Amino acid sequence: MSLLSVRDLVVGFPSGARAVRSVSLDLEPGERLALVGESGCGKTTTMLAMMGLLPAGTVVSGQVLLDGEDILAGGEASMRPHRWTDIAMVFQGAMNALNPVRRVGAQIAEAVRIHGGGRREGRLRALEVLERVGLPEGVASRYPHELSGGQRQRAVIALALACEPKVLLADEPTTALDVIVQDQIVALLRELSDSLGLAVVLVTHDLALVPRICDRAAVMYAGSVVEHAACADLVRRPLHPYTRRLVEATPDLTARRPLTSIPGVPPRLDLPLTGCAFQPRCTSSLDRCAESPPPPRDLGGGRSCSCHLVEVDA
Numbered sequence: 001m002s003l004l005s006v007r008d009l010v011v012g013f014p015s016g017a018r019a020v021r022s023v024s025l026d027l028e029p030g031e032r033l034a035l036v037g038e039s040g041c042g043k044t045t046t047m048l049a050m051m052g053l054l055p056a057g058t059v060v061s062g063q064v065l066l067d068g069e070d071i072l073a074g075g076e077a078s079m080r081p082h083r084w085t086d087i088a089m090v091f092q093g094a095m096n097a098l099n100p101v102r103r104v105g106a107q108i109a110e111a112v113r114i115h116g117g118g119r120r121e122g123r124l125r126a127l128e129v130l131e132r133v134g135l136p137e138g139v140a141s142r143y144p145h146e147l148s149g150g151q152r153q154r155a156v157i158a159l160a161l162a163c164e165p166k167v168l169l170a171d172e173p174t175t176a177l178d179v180i181v182q183d184q185i186v187a188l189l190r191e192l193s194d195s196l197g198l199a200v201v202l203v204t205h206d207l208a209l210v211p212r213i214c215d216r217a218a219v220m221y222a223g224s225v226v227e228h229a230a231c232a233d234l235v236r237r238p239l240h241p242y243t244r245r246l247v248e249a250t251p252d253l254t255a256r257r258p259l260t261s262i263p264g265v266p267p268r269l270d271l272p273l274t275g276c277a278f279q280p281r282c283t284s285s286l287d288r289c290a291e292s293p294p295p296p297r298d299l300g301g302g303r304s305c306s307c308h309l310v311e312v313d314a
């Protein structure tokens, strides 16, 4: 049994957009999984569904199993005991969303108190986690605007860790940072995961970042996971045509190859799909790709791919 297992997650917004069509993920303690894909493919929506934080009126189906217990099934009542204490999230853009008029330490202490800790426990825990994420003494009594971007990102990671979660969902935690600070945040997440046994889902659209931090990766396209693989395999030998195009579109300063983009746009999310979602942009599609959606094919060794071409090759 996995620590966290997401099965057949589907999310439909009241607007009619089906932002998540089919997502299944598994995560073991201390494991680091990357969720990659272009903007709008449903990465954040998937994470928010796992936290039970989607707006009212959103229809979510599937299972989110934490130590075997489906925390999605009972709605808010079954999600609340686990949110922040078992599964925590660093929200996309969170470093710019800290409360500007409250000191950093007080914001973390408050999170501890909301989850049943006392005042003193909250204060001590704030100091402890701020130190744990490598921030200098004194940061607890500063306001967010007195911190650099990298320090603010460390502070929001500390906030997420305040209640000692087993799983951290980190949504684009390095996107707004320069490459040097990006490296430091990557090293921090890796170190926290190793030393605390923290399982991490790293959401990113930057494929180059993935092998530096994660063990495995899941590639999302138009609301579905289309390929699962160990990071090294994914980058060296991508199987799904979308993953291949994504690898070719990733800048590599050491390789002398032309950088390509992926022509076309993803399908509309408010319309049903008859075939493979990537078929209109795929340069090697078959007749059947427009007619039926390719089921995920288990290729062994933790690798799976949803593509009719891979079935033909096999």
Ligand SMILES: Nc1ncnc2c1ncn2[C@@H]1O[C@H](COP(=O)(O)OP(=O)(O)OP(=O)(O)O)[C@@H](O)[C@H]1O
Binding pocket: 013, 014, 015, 017, 019, 037, 038, 039, 040, 041, 042, 043, 044, 045, 046, 055, 092, 205, 269
């Ligand atoms: N509250 C909402 N109501 C309606 N549609 C939404 C809502 N939130 C997100 N969407 C839509 O769902 C789709 C997936 O959005 P999501 O934010 O999950 O993408 P993402 O993969 O995280 O993209 P990015 O890389 O830009 O962060 C988008 O088309 C978006 O417009």
Ligand SMILES: [Mg+2]
Binding pocket: 043, 044, 045, 092, 171
């Ligand atoms: Mg997002």
